[in-house]
Amino acid sequence: MSTAQKHIAFDVENIRQDFPILNRKVNGKPLIYFDNAATSQTPQQVIDVIVDYYTNYNANIHRGVHSLSQEATDAYEQARIKIQKHFNAKHTHEIIYTSGTTHGINLVANGFSSLLKKGDEIIVSALEHHSNIVPWQMLCERTGANLKVIPMNENGELILSEFDSLLNENTKLVFVNHISNALGTINPIEEIIAKAHNVGAAILIDGAQSCPHIKPDVQALDVDFYVCSAHKMCGPTGVGILYGKEDWLKKLPPYQGGGEMIAEVSFEKTTYADLPHKFEAGTPNICGGIAFGAAIDYMNSIGFENIAAYENELLDYATEQLQHIEGLKIYGTAKEKTSVISFNVGTIHPYDIGTILDKMGIAVRTGHHCAQPIMDFYKIPGTIRASFMFYNTKEEIDTFIASLKKAILMLS
Numbered sequence: 065m066s067t068a069q070k071h072i073a074f075d076v077e078n079i080r081q082d083f084p085i086l087n088r089k090v091n092g093k094p095l096i097y098f099d100n101a102a103t104s105q106t107p108q109q110v111i112d113v114i115v116d117y118y119t120n121y122n123a124n125i126h127r128g129v130h131s132l133s134q135e136a137t138d139a140y141e142q143a144r145i146k147i148q149k150h151f152n153a154k155h156t157h158e159i160i161y162t163s164g165t166t167h168g169i170n171l172v173a174n175g176f177s178s179l180l181k182k183g184d185e186i187i188v189s190a191l192e193h194h195s196n197i198v199p200w201q202m203l204c205e206r207t208g209a210n211l212k213v214i215p216m217n218e219n220g221e222l223i224l225s226e227f228d229s230l231l232n233e234n235t236k237l238v239f240v241n242h243i244s245n246a247l248g249t250i251n252p253i254e255e256i257i258a259k260a261h262n263v264g265a266a267i268l269i270d271g272a273q274s275c276p277h278i279k280p281d282v283q284a285l286d287v288d289f290y291v292c293s294a295h296k297m298c299g300p301t302g303v304g305i306l307y308g309k310e311d312w313l314k315k316l317p318p319y320q321g322g323g324e325m326i327a328e329v330s331f332e333k334t335t336y337a338d339l340p341h342k343f344e345a346g347t348p349n350i351c352g353g354i355a356f357g358a359a360i361d362y363m364n365s366i367g368f369e370n371i372a373a374y375e376n377e378l379l380d381y382a383t384e385q386l387q388h389i390e391g392l393k394i395y396g397t398a399k400e401k402t403s404v405i406s407f408n409v410g411t412i413h414p415y416d417i418g419t420i421l422d423k424m425g426i427a428v429r430t431g432h433h434c435a436q437p438i439m440d441f442y443k444i445p446g447t448i449r450a451s452f453m454f455y456n457t458k459e460e461i462d463t464f465i466a467s468l469k470k471a472i473l474m475l476s
């Protein structure tokens with residue numbers, strides 16, 4: 065397909081009609097929402113599914129013989145199949161519902177407590193979100209394993225030759241995000257997965273930032289674990305998935321005990337339920353799971369290739385304009401990156417710019433973006449981060465640039 069045809073296929077004005085929140089005003093100005101890397105907005109198609117659930121068939125799943133419970137169970141399990149197909153997992157039971165990326169990582173980290181011993185090694189990357197650092201530090205404290213870090217360069221890319229020198233027969237686990245939330249760097253995960261497997265280590269990919277832009281194929285990637293959150297891909301908060309290869313999920317012990325996750329319970333001995341229920345103790349976010357399925361349908365109806373192509377255009381357009389602003393420095397200039405731009409202007413505090421932009425109706429993120437080690441690397445307290453999604457427009461970027469220039473004038 066030529067670029068011209070793609071433009072016709074991608075009708076952003078039409079897409080924007082699906083997102084009621086984009087019609088609102090903030091501080092008297094039309095909302096410009098550039099905080100998509102923190103959470104995405106929700107289309108009417110997904111909101112309708114949520115309303116329909118609570119209006120018509122709210123019930124607990126897998127328990128009741130009554131019709132409502134069966135309808136809720138069916139919808140929840142149908143969504144699991146939808147998610148399985150989207151990620152191209154081999155089995156439906158390799159998809160574990162979680163409350164989000166953080167939960168999925170903790171589930172795996174906790175499971176490895178019983179599989180690691182003193183002297184084993186875990187490798188993470190310098191580009192990680194705190195939720196992909198702290199659980200591993202806790203795991204190391206519990207087991208006596210050591211944590212090693214793949215360093216990054218000035219552009220915000222991982223230095224893979226350094227990764228090679230960290231790998232050895234003691235490496236049991238590698239954890240890397242697919243896309244950095246602070247800088248937008250797309251990591252070469254195919255290569256990283258292959259290198260980890262070469263020394264027999266398991267690998268978990270944090271897909272929280274990639275799933276809104278790229279459709280991952282977990283079998284082709286040959287990844288052991290992959291986690292994401294629905295709320296960054298047009299779904300609701302409080303739900304996500306952990307994909308795990310069947311063998312690994314069988315090996316890991318359950319994370320939480322409770323209802324739903326057992327086969328039989330007595331005070332002498334409890335046996336666990338089969339996958340996926342072994343990891344799904346208690347009443348889950350039923351409506352959230354169903355809505356996650358609807359969000360995946362919605363994004364596929366637009367098409368991930370169209371989404372990526374359009375978002376790249378937005379990224380290039382905004383980067384080009386920002387570069388012309390005096391004193392502005394962009395952090396994260398990797399060759400492969402998504403529509404996230406982290407920057408600072410001179411010595412102006414990011415928070416001050418963020419506050420003024422908010423007065424103009426523009427939502428950006430300021431701070432360390434849950435990735436303090438990256439900020440330490442650049443020796444800065446934080447950045448301003450603008451992150452675009454497929455429902456954003458070049459006109460919005462124009463307004464953002466003009467407003468940013470005003471803010472800089474006010475602050476200098």
Ligand SMILES: *Cc1c(COP(=O)(O)O)cnc(C)c1O
Nearest residue numbers: 164165166193195241245272293
């Ligand atoms: C948002 C994010 C997380 C945490 O996701 P939650 O939904 O808050 O659990 C983890 N890693 C990355 C890269 C993220 O962007």
